[in-house]
Amino acid sequence: MKAVITGSSTGIGLEMAKICLSQGMEVWMTGTRSERPNENSELFGLCPYLAVDLSTKEGQEAFLDWLGPEPIDVFVNNAGYGIWKDVVDTDPDSMEAMIRLNVEALTRFSREMAIRMKAQGYGRILNVASTAAFLPGPHMAAYYASKAYVLSFSDALSWELRGTGVTVTTLCPGPTRSRFFERAGMAAMPLLDGPWMPIMTAHSVAKAGINATLRGKRRAIPGIMNFLSSKAPIFMPRSIQLGTLNWLQGSK
Ligand SMILES: NC(=O)c1ccc[n+]([C@@H]2O[C@H](COP(=O)([O-])OP(=O)(O)OC[C@H]3O[C@@H](n4cnc5c(N)ncnc54)[C@H](OP(=O)(O)O)[C@@H]3O)[C@@H](O)[C@H]2O)c1
Incomplete structure (x- = not known):
């Protein structure tokens, strides 16, 4: 099996790469930094690695060219980041670059993989959203909105692909x-x-994501508090959600 994981030079993506490698998969990795992950170097020496900025059209095209036409079994849209600033204080170019990575690149790669995997009759797409997808997030407004997009888009795509052998997990x-x-530039705040x-x-987050993906589940929300916060919109009026997030993510 071949797995491609964007944003796997560190963090959740790197852990996903380790898990896929430990399950005997061939793993293709990306990051923005040219140096490869240095831990487990003998293991990662076997993995093709591309340093690329996926927030640009050129980077997205270079990445798709690098993948080539060979079959891919598991594709993970993990690369993403947030910006912790009020909208009026955020540089518009930085905000747009984040939206291009979190939303545009993910949409483009999901579509490309859906076409390819449908043709091969099998595939697993994993899109990394956040519990931010369920709530509005003052001080990280565009990031929260980008993750709400990821969840909505991925849920709908999973439905469109029913019966094709291709599943989409968020x-x-x-x-x-x-x-x-x-x-994200986040400092001390009640949330953290x-x-x-x-x-x-x-x-543990990576493991929950890969397990759910291989089982073809539509959604994975690891951790009981995260699960409960995903249900907040059911029992919390919008104004209470906004006030709570404003406090959790405000500076101390
Ligand atoms: N950590 C959290 O609390 C949390 C919570 C919910 C959701 N998430 C989501 O989980 C995903 C992974 O985040 P993480 O926590 O593992 O963060 P991380 O440690 O900062 O890792 C982010 C990964 O994305 C890559 N990346 C950043 N900007 C990029 C760009 N412009 N083009 C291509 N790749 C880029 C990074 O590469 P380089 O390091 O080489 O720059 C890195 O491999 C993200 O989508 C994030 O929104 C994280």
Whole structure:
């Protein structure tokens, strides 16, 4: 089996790559940095690796060219990041680059893989969203909205592909130990400091995602608190959701 995982130079994607390798899959990896993951170098020496910025059209095309026409069994749209700033304080180019990665690249690769996997009669697509997909997120507004898009798009695509042998799984992690917080510029805040949302390891999140994907499940929400927060819209009015997220993600 061949697995391609975007954003696998570190964090959740790197853990997914390790899990797929341990299951005997051929793994193709990407990141933005030219250096390859240095831990387990003898293992990752076997994996093709592309350093590419997938937030650009040129990067997306270079990536698809690099993949070539060979069959892919498992494709993971994991590359993504957030920006922790109010909308009015965010540089518009940075915000658009994030949306191009989280939304545009994921949409383009999902479509491409759906076509290819449908033709081969088998395939597993895993799209990484977030518990942010279920709620509006003051101070990270565009990131939360991008993940709501990922969930909605992936759910609908999974339905369109019923009966084709191709499944689409959406992974919705909550706070997870990785470079995400540093990359987003997140500082001390109740969300990361309090007991409300336990921070999971990248390995346990990756394992839940890969397991659900191989079983063809539509959704994976690892962790009980994350599962409960995905249900918040059912019992919390929108204004309470906004107030709670505003507090959780506000500076201390
Ligand atoms: N950590 C969390 O709390 C959390 C919670 C919910 C959802 N998620 C989602 O989980 C996914 C993985 O995040 P993570 O926590 O593992 O974060 P991470 O440690 O920061 O890893 C992000 C990965 O994406 C790659 N990447 C970043 N910008 C890119 C770009 N412009 N083009 C191509 N690749 C790019 C990075 O490559 P380089 O390192 O080489 O730059 C890295 O491999 C993301 O979609 C994120 O939104 C994370």
